[in-house]
Amino acid sequence: MKAILKNMTAAVQVDKADYKVREESLRLRLLSLQKELATSNRAILILMNGVEGSGKGETTRKLLEWLDARGVETNAFWTAQGEEAEHPPLWRFWQMLPARGRIGIYFGSWYTQPIIDRAFKNIGKEEFERQLGEIRNLEEMLIAEGVILIKFWMYLSLDAQKAIAKAKKAKAKTRWRISSLARKFARKRKRFQKVDLEVLSQTHTTIAPWTIIDAASEKSRELAAGEALVEKLRQALHPSGAVHLQISPRFKTAPRNYIADLNQNKKINDDEYKEQLEILTAKAAALADKMSTSKKSLALVFEGPDAAGKGGAIRRVIAGMDPRHYRVIGIAAPTDEEKARPYLWRFWRNTPRDGKLHIFDRSWYGRVLVERIEKFCTENEWQRAYGEINDFELALTEAGVTVRKFYLATTQDEQLARFKDREITPYKQYKLTEEDWRNRDKWHAYETAACDMFANTSTAYAPWILVEANNKNHARIKVMRAVVDALEEALR
């Protein structure tokens, strides 16, 4: 027996009377914990895994009978289809994340596709392990964000699987249930078992351990699942001080002030600007048009202090484009549905599907900029955000989304001049708020945070492009060139 199976909750004999007593007690505890959960800031996510015939459906049916079903959302994930298939594999799991206070049950989780792909050898060992690594990071992050993750594995030995399949076959009336797909899987039973155990071993972490249940007995597995749920909930809602796990972020301080190093004297005169802009606008539009019918997409991030020219640069990027091909997403305060979920959820909601260009006017980097500076999140939260963001952008990149990040930097003097200009120009007044002046007082804190951000999130696959923005012509042309390059790379 593989070492991992030593963690399994064994099947026990439960007679009818015994079951009834234990069920009643379980139900009372579950309902009371669910009620507590409803007003807490935690969500529960249950992953229901296991081979065909291991009773995933029946066990879930029981859990729903015991719980208040209104607080539970069950989601079945089959092969990604339609819009799902036009996003990264993790996208659909993000969409369905339960809000705080609620319970989500996933049938077919992020483990399913890697297991199938590996069992049928569609992917090699290396890619398989990369995907498992991605999953470990995801789970770590969800847990750090307050999600109570329960990973059930309903275990059946090969002999038990064969016995169940045989019994099912014999029962004429359930015969139609055995699809050709199931038969295809059944022939690979041994191979799947090997891959399953590999997955269990590699993803049974201290932070996100598996709850492996011997699924051979129906009553026993139901009670085991119920008890495990109670235990997890109890621990999460009433943590004893000792078991507090916290991940140490791999955060490094920026070695130097990249922004101060910029040469803000770069200029482009108006004639040259007009000429180049016209060429680049047409190029970008043609490329976006071409991309719109491809499997590729592009995500552009714009960050930088107020009045650095983000809006103006974005207007030039989209000027020639068909509005059906892009979307500009302005990031303001999160809605309450967004606040009820891990912070990356609201960006996962807005990732581009195949063919689209999404432009983020401010972005997920708010976590390590404004939220860090204004102390909207804890030090641990913003420090671990760098790694989480790198993972997020990698997931996008792997799925065919090219990611480019622009930081428009002006000097402090230039910002002041622009603020003053906004005060006196009628159609610019709407852009200037009290908050802009307040943010200005924190100039150096923002600069430090921005430099730490470059040091920790400038990756080969999603680089930061620092734009000297004192001269608007120069800034816009630099952005347009990079956008054209990014579109060309996306289509390569």
Place this chain on the structure above:
Amino acid sequence: MKAILKNMTAAVQVDKADYKVREESLRLRLLSLQKELATSNRAILILMNGVEGSGKGETTRKLLEWLDARGVETNAFWTAQGEEAEHPPLWRFWQMLPARGRIGIYFGSWYTQPIIDRAFKNIGKEEFERQLGEIRNLEEMLIAEGVILIKFWMYLSLDAQKAIAKAKKAKAKTRWRISSLARKFARKRKRFQKVDLEVLSQTHTTIAPWTIIDAASEKSRELAAGEALVEKLRQALHPSGAVHLQISPRFKTAPRNYIADLNQNKKINDDEYKEQLEILTAKAAALADKMSTSKKSLALVFEGPDAAGKGGAIRRVIAGMDPRHYRVIGIAAPTDEEKARPYLWRFWRNTPRDGKLHIFDRSWYGRVLVERIEKFCTENEWQRAYGEINDFELALTEAGVTVRKFYLATTQDEQLARFKDREITPYKQYKLTEEDWRNRDKWHAYETAACDMFANTSTAYAPWILVEANNKNHARIKVMRAVVDALEEALR
């Protein structure tokens, strides 16, 4: 010329200098109105309609250049695919409704499919007119709910269309743009023109008039669209008292107290109950299983006073079912994303896709029950809600969703007895709140509202089923029977 075209904004000659001046002025006004909109309780929905080559894309590109693109969402709707195709035709338009303060632009609106279907004679005159009637009701409702609806029709005469197509063909580099679909449409130009004018005439209502623009000249049509947008916004945000349109609801008072007429002495003893329940549970589960692979779905609504047994009845309905096939939706206070849109939006979000059973524990009827009684909405709002709800349920029914509505009624004495029981039974205490006692004081108001609801929304396609609920056994069996019937009807 058809009478409807008399409303068209004619094309005018605009030279370059003139255009520039007018564009600048337009942009200032648009930006300032958009800023006002952002903090108002109104949303703008722009429908961009017109034949191929009429410049819908270019005009929208201009609007986005003038506006702050962060406040605008552009959505292109092609043929419904994937999940979209598993919902009523209107579903995808509901999903994308802009929130208050924002602007949504739809390319391909609810007019597109009826026009295509009629042009190719996939549907007859009667069905076509029924669909247009449905659209008129929808638009009326959106407007009553605070949506500023702007229906643009970019008009091109047949000669102009031919000239544009010819020019396009000549331009080798845009040749690939002419898809086989477009060619198929081009052959039907005359037929489309006829259907288009028919649609314009039939849906040019006082409340939701068309803005028809002569699209022959590019500059002229852009300015016309911009000016129309400014005008609509100005009117909506600064209404002059005189133009306030309000729809008179077709509301009738209930002729009698249906609830008092119920025979609350109906009883089923425990043995009979157990026996029947077992049979019905198995039947319902088998039917739900069958439905899960069909194109049909079922929406069940449960209403009734506190402690009438809605939760218990729902638990019996789902007891035997595979949790992947149903969802129980508990309706509580709306989230802020929901509050930012017409009240039916949060129910459209939760309609079942093909194969699913959705159970609503309280529902859209809150509008004419709690919201009416607690004065959360105006009299006009709840009075027009009956018709809106009937339309909503009809749209579901037409799309293969069977709708059944249960009202569980107890007597006032029985409710009191149950409240007292809840106070002393540990695992029931969580169900009883202060609010329940407060609601009890309004018993008669609720009864009146419920009876008005039956009188106004019991339709042949979505009937109310009044359940005598003083005896729980009787109530649950009656519900189970009706659910089995509904599933059978759905699968017929």
